[in-house]
Amino acid sequence: MFMTAFYGFFRIGELAAKNVDSGGDVLQYDDLCFISSNGRISMSKLTIRKFKHNTANKAFEILIARDNSGLVCPVQTLLDYCGMRGAAPGPLFCESDLRPVTISSFNTALKRCLVFCGLDTSRYKGHSFRIGAATHASEQGFSDSQIRRLGRWQSDAFKSYLRSGALSANAQNDLSC
16 A cells, blocks of 8 residues: 555555545545556556546546666566455455545554664655655656656646655665654
8 A cells, every 4th residue: 555655656645545434435446457568567647536626527647667776676576466455346355344434544544664673753644655756756767748748747736845855775865843
């Protein structure tokens, strides 16, 4: 879920439900498909229908490409998760009983992971994935209009998220919201 949040520029409320009864408001299993190229899965395509500023009520497709340059690949991670989750309809990210992952449980899991890694939990929140995605895209040379489109921003608000050098090995910048 963390990988998808980062690589898809997701707001946590697009992936995790406010409560267990609002699972229909988040990304659904049926909104995910995998795209193959040369007989190998190369991308995941996530179609979100409910997101901030979607006044036209138009779906938005998010493509996440396979990335074999690091320790983990966002597409392979999602494939592995889906293999464990199964193909039952409902929220893409769910508990074993198919109830949606809630924002509260997402934040609890994030905090536990940060503690495990020895990181300061006050410096990271659910929105840090979106901040990190915008920063990473900027550092990779993406234009402002490309970042705006990827993050579904209607304004230049994303510029306030950019953290110079935040993704370097010696990052000292605060990534909190």
